[in-house]
Amino acid sequence: MFKDCWALAVDAQEATSQSCQVSFKLKKKMSGAATGCEAEGDRVDLAEQSLLNKMIRRCLVRNRNQVEVLQADPTSPLYSVRTFEELRLKPELLKGVYEMGFNRPSRIQENALPMMLAQPAQNLIAQSQSGTGKTAAFSLAMLSHVNTANKWTQCLCIAPTYELALQIGQVIEQMGKFLPDVKLAYAVRGNRMVRGVKLQEHIVIGTPGTVLDWCTKYKLIDPKRITMFVLDEADVMIATQGHRDQSIRIQRQLSNECQMLLFSATFEDSVWTFAEQLVPDPNIIRLKRDEETLDTIKQFYVLCGDKEEKFTALCDLYGSLTVAQAMIFCHTRRMAAWLAASLTEEGHQVALLSGEMTVEQRAAVIERFRSGKEKVLVTTNVCSRGIDVEQVTLVVNFDLPVNMDGSADNETYLHRIGRTGRFGKRGFAVNMVDSKRSMDIINQIEMHFNRKIKKLDTGNSEEMETLLN
Incomplete structure (x- = not known):
């Protein structure tokens, strides 16, 4: 033909x-x-x-x-x-x-x-x-x-x-x-x-x-x-x-x-x-608009001092939660590359996705993630929209999404955490807070969606078990 x-x-x-x-x-x-x-x-x-x-x-x-x-x-x-x-x-x-x-x-x-x-x-x-x-x-x-x-x-x-x-x-x-x-x-x-x-x-x-x-x-x-x-x-x-x-x-x-x-x-x-x-x-x-987007997702924030404390909290979280697959969002390519390398050193199977890659390279990375060859996907905003992976149970905002004015980017936040809780299954979204400005962003997100985001102490195993299960 x-x-x-x-x-x-x-x-x-x-x-x-x-x-x-x-x-x-x-x-x-x-x-x-x-x-x-x-x-x-x-x-x-x-x-x-x-x-x-x-x-x-x-x-x-x-x-x-x-x-x-x-x-x-x-x-x-x-x-x-x-x-x-x-x-x-x-x-x-x-x-x-x-x-x-x-x-x-x-x-x-x-x-x-x-x-x-x-x-x-x-x-x-x-x-x-x-x-x-x-x-x-x-x-x-x-x-x-x-x-x-x-x-x-x-x-x-x-x-x-x-x-x-x-x-x-x-x-x-x-x-x-x-x-x-x-x-x-x-x-x-x-x-x-x-x-x-x-x-x-x-x-x-x-x-x-x-x-x-x-x-x-x-x-x-x-x-x-x-x-x-x-x-x-x-x-x-x-x-x-x-x-x-x-x-x-x-x-x-x-x-x-x-x-x-x-x-x-x-x-x-x-x-x-x-x-x-x-x-x-x-x-x-x-x-028809799906009104259940947030109903199946438990949202938390974790107080941290710097990126090393964020990384420690992430490792504690991953050790306490049974995670099929996880997506972790960073604001810059440099932070995403550092985090992917650090997680790899800890023995995690990590895929890295960012905007300097060609479309074909990005498609190949996501296909490996979808097939389960890598369990953790570290990415920037190039993967915040429209990628459905049924096995994703945890989304982490290593860096909170902000717009050009420095305010909360509520739409991107929704798209990011919407990568979990798909197909009616329960999911978890964890936000890393490392400054007063970051806490202000969390407060803006809470007000926008009229939903409380609970504080989580990843160093307290009993609290983790209570909140996450």
Whole structure:
């Protein structure tokens, strides 16, 4: 079906002409490389975090969030599926779905797929976090949508970065491996095309700038013939310079009959405004907010004098608590490296994760941690969001999260401690306090979440046993 667009050995600059006879090399991006990063801690790049999640999640995660469906036509019957067979897919496509390991639809797929495949076409805005099967869902929709008798581009999908576009393409290649007549092209940098020669590939995946060029400057795609338009990672898209306006310009060239599908991990006001501009009369699927995030997590703080006392308290804690796996957050790369080395000297199996590593290196580290090869993960903020490891029972804030003003960063705190207490299991979050300023941060966090964080004396074994058990 698809020529090898995923070989990593050939540089993108060698890419030539028409189709997908291109091999791409993943860009080795360095996040947080700006001056002063050591002082401020690693900055979290949304696009890189999304890519990291896609790379490490080889199967669906179990998501406890309930799905809320708002239909454009409230009188229309709500239709969901429990099996892929109910969707009446082509046998070749169903075979590809099963070969990828999807035994049954995920919670969001149950509701989204019938809308994506409905006739007449329905528009959709959906909130979907990494690991819920969203990419597989719209890939399946595009593959189902293609009419191979028509030798022009029918499905167009845009993603905010080169790497994310390639990830989507990989899913389509795998799912459509038994559909040899369906053709795919990548509208990404380095894939140089001949002007004015219309593409015959049925599906095009790309980034906004290149897709816009292919539609307007090079006339490779006739936008009026596009019948399905997918915009992925909308929250990342609007955070990337220029992508918001480019996406709107692409959408305005499409016909009124084109089916619009938009996906975002978050639904802040800015995302809603953007989505409503692009998608007329949409059905809406969103995750109900999980109010139990803190209910399964016991929170404590430990008074310490300096980093050596923090380390001693950490060792006492680890010796008193039965820990399957632990994640320890530091503010700077230097502190994370020192702590990882100190824990290794104590005989712990430690993985270190920080922002100077490439995305591929970080994915490899997290995969080892997920598989249990290392029991302790020492990290900066690059791992605070979205990484679900079921065996994590302890999260330690070796350094408390603060914003640029030096106040408590409540959102980061929630994301950090949310790495434990997952899937309904009990977890522990321990905060190291080494100054009056740190204690002020704890007080701010308590006030924000309206939750008491208990004091813990790691040197008192009886107290430890009472509080932690």
